[in-house]
Amino acid sequence: MKTTQVQRKSLKDYEPFIESDLLESILQLSSELRGLRVLHVNATSFGGGVAEILHTLIPLMKDCGLTVDWKVIDAPSQFFDLTKRMHNALQGKEDRLSDEDRNLFKNVSKDNASFIKPGEYDIAVIHDPQPVGLPAFADFGSCRLVWRCHIDTSSPNRVFWDYLNGFLSYYNAAVFTLKDYAKDGISIDKIYEIPPSIDPLSNKNRELSKEEMQQALRKLGIESGKPVITQVSRFDPWKDPLGVVDAYRKLKERFRELQLLLIGSMASDDPEGWKIYEDLLRYSGMDYDIKVLSNFQNISDIEVNAAQRVSKVVLQKSLREGFALTVSEAMWKKTPVVGGNVGGIPLQIHHGINGYLVESVEDTVEYTGRILDDPGLAKEMGNKGYEIVKKDFLSTRHLHQYLQLFRDLTN
Ligand code: UDP
Numbered sequence: 001m002k003t004t005q006v007q008r009k010s011l012k013d014y015e016p017f018i019e020s021d022l023l024e025s026i027l028q029l030s031s032e033l034r035g036l037r038v039l040h041v042n043a044t045s046f047g048g049g050v051a052e053i054l055h056t057l058i059p060l061m062k063d064c065g066l067t068v069d070w071k072v073i074d075a076p077s078q079f080f081d082l083t084k085r086m087h088n089a090l091q092g093k094e095d096r097l098s099d100e101d102r103n104l105f106k107n108v109s110k111d112n113a114s115f116i117k118p119g120e121y122d123i124a125v126i127h128d129p130q131p132v133g134l135p136a137f138a139d140f141g142s143c144r145l146v147w148r149c150h151i152d153t154s155s156p157n158r159v160f161w162d163y164l165n166g167f168l169s170y171y172n173a174a175v176f177t178l179k180d181y182a183k184d185g186i187s188i189d190k191i192y193e194i195p196p197s198i199d200p201l202s203n204k205n206r207e208l209s210k211e212e213m214q215q216a217l218r219k220l221g222i223e224s225g226k227p228v229i230t231q232v233s234r235f236d237p238w239k240d241p242l243g244v245v246d247a248y249r250k251l252k253e254r255f256r257e258l259q260l261l262l263i264g265s266m267a268s269d270d271p272e273g274w275k276i277y278e279d280l281l282r283y284s285g286m287d288y289d290i291k292v293l294s295n296f297q298n299i300s301d302i303e304v305n306a307a308q309r310v311s312k313v314v315l316q317k318s319l320r321e322g323f324a325l326t327v328s329e330a331m332w333k334k335t336p337v338v339g340g341n342v343g344g345i346p347l348q349i350h351h352g353i354n355g356y357l358v359e360s361v362e363d364t365v366e367y368t369g370r371i372l373d374d375p376g377l378a379k380e381m382g383n384k385g386y387e388i389v390k391k392d393f394l395s396t397r398h399l400h401q402y403l404q405l406f407r408d409l410t411n
Pocket of ligand 1: 050
């Protein structure tokens with residue numbers, strides 16, 4: 001396993017966003033938990049929501065006095081092919097798990113488990129299926145083990161779920177974005193519901209200066225004065241990027257100047273990305289008002305931030321979704337969001353209040369068109385979205401719930 005370094009962050013800087021009783025409770029828990037040794041393990045330090053969250057939560061936990069390490073598992077590319085299939089199967093896709101698959105999963109878990117020493121940590125939080133097998137092969141001593149599942153496992157492929165569930169008996173608690181994602185028969189007693197969060201001070205979400213905004217828009221290649229709609233997400237079939245292009249094409253018949261930005265990143269643990277990226281380029285054809293951009297064109301946090309700000313509507317047309325940080329990110333920038341009515345998206349979008357929930361390309365066209373037609377409605381929805389994020393989806397609420405969980409498990 002490799003250790004990931006994080007930047008320093010200070011809870012003090014977040015005070016403008018926190019209610020005083022929440023801050024007080026965080027400080028109280030921090031003093032109770034000072035010195036607690038915590039390990040987070042996941043599959044990648046970059047790309048996708050989990051890495052995004054850990055780059056904020058870990059520095060904040062450290063600032064609260066905890067000793068926190070972040071380790072990323074080491075594995076050959078075949079392992080990530082397998083775990084992406086697992087991810088897809090756990091979200092309901094048909095697939096078969098062969099003996100060869102099981103052996104590969106076991107061997108990689110074993111290899112990474114050899115980095116764990118008994119007595120080194122008080123709490124280990126293992127994120128998602130890729131490292132779930134570690135406790136079966138590692139000696140964690142008296143360390144309390146938490147499995148944090150970020151995906152929607154409410155209707156999984158049964159064979160894959162049973163295989164995964166076999167590893168869960170080693171854990172003391174599981175955390176899901178929604179309690180409903182935990183299947184009947186799950187072999188962990190304690191189930192916590194903790195939704196993810198966004199960092200209001202990160203480059204992804206902070207206010208941008210005029211110059212930063214202009215520079216970012218130039219990099220994105222957007223023509224100013226013409227309306228933009230955007231989807232930001234890994235190049236993944238569940239995010240339905242081709243469906244977004246279909247919706248854009250229909251909308252373009254009415255909104256002749258419309259531009260579509262599709263921004264995606266290649267996470268190191270997601271081997272499907274390149275294929276979807278190529279499909280998307282082919283599908284977009286010669287329409288220069290569609291821009292398909294990624295981290296390989298140096299499109300990074302500030303550009304994503306600018307895209308979410310400049311857009312008239314942000315889309316997240318997912319077919320399956322754990323949470324979709326991209327929804328809260330757009331809401332924080334007062335941009336209305338049209339999102340698939342799946343997973344954690346309805347937690348964030350209240351239909352008709354701060355955006356719309358959709359089930360199809362036709363819905364996407366209908367509701368996006370409504371917002372594009374009515375700037376007053378867009379403004380009202382944007383303001384409501386901001387309030388929802390401020391109340392429920394900022395890192396400080398998330399930090400608080402983790403500290404409560406750690407206290408529960410160590411008491
Ligand atoms: N993201 C990004 N650049 C991209 C694509 C995604 O910075 O090109 C970020 C996005 O802003 C969000 C995270 O990656 O913070 C994706 O998290 P989400 O929960 O939406 O989806 P996941 O990838 O975890 O399924």
